[in-house]
Amino acid sequence: MKRPVTVVTGFLGSGKTTLLGRVLSKPSMKNTAVLVNEFGEVGLDHHLLRRTNERTVLLGSGCVCCTTREDLVEAMLDLLALENSGETSQLERVVIETTGLADPAPILFTIFSDPVLQHHFTVDLVITTADAVNGALHLDRNPESVKQVAAADKIIITKTDIAEAGAAQALIARLRAINPYARITEVAFGEVDPEDLFRPDPSGAATGSLGDRAGTDQRFLEGPDAHDIAETHSVSLTFDGPVDWTAFGIWLSMLLHTHGEDVLRVKGLLDVGEAGPVVLNGVQHIIHPPQHLGSWPDPDHRSRIILITKRIRPGEILDSLRAFRCMIGAKPRLLEDEHVTTLS
Amino acid sequence: MCVLCGKDFVAQVHWTDRHVEDRARASGPGADPVEYQRDRRRDRIHRAALTNEVLGHYGLRIQEWSGSKYVLRDRKGRTEIVQDLGSLWPAAENLSGRPLDPLDPALQASLSGSDDAWDEK
Known part of the structure; x- marks a missing residue:
């Protein structure tokens, strides 16, 4: 049985670390390993936390998404070794937090192509966080944000508590236009049930289901220009x-x-x-x-x-x-x- | 390359080849290996035949080679050995000297000739 990997990506300052901090404090998450790129202002406290310094190896083709993240390979092999030596109990999940400007594709490429990792890990979910306050600005200015939204199976709208009225709804409409099939959830202060957050259903890769019907039907009414x-x-x-x-x-x-x-x-x-x-x-x-x-x-x-x-x-x-x-x-x-x- | 058996180590199975491998694994250790080889061979020959419909437009041809590789040829007799569809397209682009683009209207027009034949079936 391969260990599931969740990639958490999201716009700069959109609350990825806050979300993870809340989720990881729950007792059910003790066998979840976390790989982070940077320690933000919000300190994460978890016994299976590893910090990786992004180190990419560009392959011959020169294509940016087909790069291997050497740091991830090393960190994940390390986790496997810890588990095999009995120093930690069996890993239930690995969560990889990317930087705000990261394209999630190289992470997927690394896990699917590494000769060892591909047999031990599988990516079952990509979660993207977008904040209701600055989300629209990031989408306008930052092409990586659009890639992050397109790659998402689930999108978490954060900071809904401090955003202006209607901002979250406007952002959701834009996100839906880019990726109509991701499940979109609004979360304030990172308060979310970990079971629900990491469950690949209904729009995860594991089932391949195309999201909830209500959302898609609404989209069909909007006409093709809205996409x-x-x-x-x-x-x-x-x-x-x-x-x-x-x-x-x-x-x-x-x-x-x-x-x-x-x-x-x-x-x-x-x-x-x-x-x-x-x-x-x-x-x-x-x-x-x-x-x-x-x-x-x-x-x-x-x-x-x-x-x-x-x-x-x-x-x-x-x-x-x-x-x-x-x-x-x-x-x-x-x-x-x-x-x-x-x-x- | 393995010095004992002369075969390449292929660590990465291309996603288009996965289904045959997966089927073999799913059938378990007691399954008939001849059946798997036959399945795999049939699949590879079918893939080569279909790919030739596209490659023909670029003056190229591919042939399945003993269940392990594909041989890609152009009309001048130049050849390239490729492992799977992942390595085929860059090699084909190299031999033909132009990008192989499924959105190219000229390729689509050349394929639609066989398309009419399909309609008549």
Whole structure:
């Protein structure tokens, strides 16, 4: 059984450490190890806390997201050694806190590609914190913030207690426009139940579910223009039948090779003509090892794929998939179309 | 490269190859290894055939090679040996001298020829 890893990322000063400080003080978190990059003003006190100094090794391709974080490899191997020697009890979870300006992709790449770590750890959740006071400003000025939001499975809105009335709602609308499928929760003073925070369900990578329906239905009513924020687009697709997994892999790997940095997120369930779907989850070039499920998690057995892209328009994705349909074996269709027709 | 068996150490399984490996692991230690090899081989040949539909547009061709590698060739006879789809695209770009882009309308037009054939089925 691989140990689950949660990546906590978020805007500068958005309260990542406050959130972790509160959560880690709970007794149920004693077997959770924490790796932090910096000690902020809020001191964290935990016996399994490790500090790492970011040390990245750029691989030959020169792509920023395919970098190995040597410091993380070292720290995580250290944790494994401690556990194996019996100095600590079995690790239940590892939480990695990134710096406010960090792109989460290299962390995922490190864990999925390291020859040892890939067999012992799996990333089941990316949590992004955004603060209701300065969140909008970060989104405007900081392209890394958009990447952090796109990579998130859960978004925690912090500082709702000191923000102006309506600020949190405006921020939620913007975040939803970038990443319609992340679960968004409002939290004041870091008060959150750790069980709830670290549970991958319902929008985690482990299940591949596409978030709560209420949120998505609301989004469909807003019309396609609402998805587009500063060159960021999100598109939800389905296919009219089972797809050839090998062909879809060819298309997606080719797209990621050429436009990897512009594909901020790929997530969904794919009907490949087997008893259960394939769970697909990727952040930029980094694709989680796809899981072939034994059965569908809900009664809806259609493929559902969401792509969050930068600069690539939804129409281009759709045209490309249409051209590839002779290989893929099914026609792509925008999911929105269906909802708009059934709603009107 | 291992000096005893002449094979590369491949520490990283590309995500597109995972399903065959996962299926083999799921079937447990008592499973028929011949079945796994047959499955894997079938999958690799199918992948090479599909990939050739795309590579044809760039004057390239790929061939499955003894269940361990793929051989990529251009029309001048230059070859590259690739491990998986992850290493195929950079190698193909290198041989063809231009980016391989699934959003390129020219590639889409060339694929849509076979698309019409698909419609008629």
